[in-house]
Amino acid sequence: MTFAFPLFLALALLLMRQNLFVILASVTTYCYLTLASEPLQGIVLDSWSALNKEILLSIPLYILAGNIMSRGAIASRLIRFMRAITDPIPGGLAIAAVLSCAVFSAVTGSGTVALVAIGAVMYPALIKSGYSKSFSIGTLCAAGTLGVIIPPSIPLILYGVMTRTNIAELFIAGIGPGLLLTGLMVIYAISSNLNLRLSPWSAKEILVSFLEGIWALLMPLIILGGIYSGWFTPTESAAVAVIYAFIVETIIYRELKLTDLMDVIVKTSRLLGSLFPVLIIAFSLNMFLTYQQVPEALVDWMGQFISTPNAMLLITNILLIVIGCLMDIGSAILILAPILQPIAASHNIDAIHFGVIMVVNLEIGYLTPPLGLNLIVAMGVFREQFWDICRAVIPFVSLMLLGLAVITFYPPLSGLFLER
Amino acid sequence: MEKKYNNFFQQCLYKLNSIEKFFSVIAFSLLVMIIFSDVLSRELTGAGLYWATQTGVWANVLIVMAGFGLASSDGAHLRPRFADSWLPDKWSSSLETLEHSFMSLFCAAAFWLAINVVLETRRLGEVSIDLFLPIWPIQLFLPIALAIAAFRHAIFAYIPSLRPKVNNLNSQPDRNVFQ
DSSP: OTTHHHHHHHHHHHHTTOOHHHHHHHHHHHHIIIIIOOOTHHHHHHHHHHHTOGGGGHHHHHHHHHHHHTTTTHHHHHHHHHHHHHTTSTTHHHHHHHHHHHHHHHHHSOHHHHHHHHHHHHHHHHHHTTOOHHHHHHHHHHHTTGGGTSSSOHHHHHHHHHHTOOHHHHHHHHHHHHHHHHHHHHHHHHHHOTTSOOOOOOHHHHHHHHHHHHHHHHHHHHHHHHHHTTSOOHHHHHHHHHHHHHHIIIIISOOOOHHHHHHHHHHHHHHHHHHHHHHHHHHHHHHHHHHTTHHHHHHHHHHTTOOSHHHHHHHHHHHHHHHHHHSOHHHHHHHHHHHHHHHHHHTTOOHHHHHHHHHHHHHHGGGSTTTOHHHHHHHHHHOOOHHHHHHHHHHHHHHHHHHHHHHHHOGGGTTTTOOO | OHHHHHHHHHHHHHHHHHHHHHHHHHHHHHHHHHHHHHHHHHHHHSOOOTTHHHHHHHHHHHHHHHHHHHHHHTTOSOOOOTTGGGSOGGGHHHHHHHHHHHHHHHHHHHHHHHHHHHHHHHHHTOBOTTTOOBSHHHHTHHHHHHHHHHHHHHHHHHOGGGSOOOOHHHHGGGGGGGO
16 A cells, blocks of 8 residues: 555646646655654655755856857758758768757757757658668657767756766767767668769868868867866856857857857756656655665565576566657656666666666657657657658667667677776 | 626736746846856866855746746646546536636645645754755745635636637647756
8 A cells, every 4th residue: 555655646746737746755755754754844855955965067058058059050050051061971871860969859858859850851852862760750759869968968868867966977978879869870871872873072162161160060069078078067068068159059050049048048947847846856755765774675675586697678668668658758867767776786787778778768759759859859840740750760669679788788889988 | 897806817927927027037147147157167266156056946946836837827837737638518618617626725725735834944944055045935935826826717717718828739748848
């Protein structure tokens, strides 16, 4: 009864269409009242202590930098450069789409915005060049998820906050898997389009497009280079990214006005206003459960059924893929990371490797019905039926599952750029 | 008479929204400038600004609390939607009223808890270790935001025409925060 009631409570609130913040806070309140008989002011105090943390400052700053950068014409600049370098390769335009999405989402921190911005330009171009509709939609939807793992990644920050794992190391660990998934999509694009007509390389076009897009291309280098070299903490690099994005968009590209900047800030604040309440309540619940030694009890209980690290990883992957079909990545990380990570640690699975596995798993959730975010957004961008889009992403979901298997069972990939 | 009330509450919501936007812009600008100044100061003079981090954290509290109101105002809070189709469509309107009524009561209860915590912090005279300033004025933004949310959702519950216009497709891109 003790554990069944919170589930019924959550279900009832779900049916009453309550926000995740209310559902989590209600469950937390129940736990405080029944499991520990603690005064409810404890929830507010825990929430305050969660909100009063320096580590959270990187989240608003990265989101603001991304929103500033995605306001201008960076997408078209990136596309022009990527097309210039991939034109002579079979499937070149599709490769350009994948690489544009990967770099754009690294710059803006948002794969969905990448799907909208790159997709709107590349979809008609892909169709005109003879690529099938299904392949074009699948490529753009799948490439739009790459921003989830390519740093700076908000899901990796959330995982780091909830499990007290080093965020800079998580960012660096995300590079290898990000490159692997991008590489798999590029290989598929080449192998599926060997019969399409090729264009010659133009050194002039490459140079011109590179100079036009260089400021956007430098952004991930500044963020990751700054962190990797030890110049900045993740929070400081996020502030530098905001100032850099502001200078690029207002002074160099001259595409952002002061009124636009106000809009961007308000939009970013609204996003934070929906994310942070969930984050601090999840943090509060996590502190309570830790104090009550629930993770330890869960580890002991799970130990009866799971005896090897590989079995643990397999079960985690299946669980997260199912969860990814039903929940958004942020909520899933906030709720599950503090529960699953101690179990993984009890099987000697590295916290950083496990974080990367979690994020890649939930990244696939963007392409799985019924609530895959990129599937829903693609309906609006490409004006196609939901199930047609679902069919189009099937080969790419298979590729990503293959990538997930490699990332899961070959830990050195996550540690490729880590100095340990 | 009813129209007059609706207009009054619409004006209230509009003004609250403007105030929240104003605070979010000021606090965000402050946050960026403080953290960037800290980096600049460290690189140029070899010493960072000791007060920068805590001030940045407090600016973030203000951003989040203003953002909480903006998210309520636009119906942009994170909400799992997979159970939406489990109940008949004809109940939608009643469910929306229930949704906002419950949220309003919830925020009112949370306000009561939060204001007690703030009063207790004030009574104990707690100060920030870095800034030597009392914490309670910043903590006060928590109950203020909750009170405003309770008021706003109560209006949404009883005046359906003032509810935020939300549909699944339009609300989704807001969640790009997680990518």
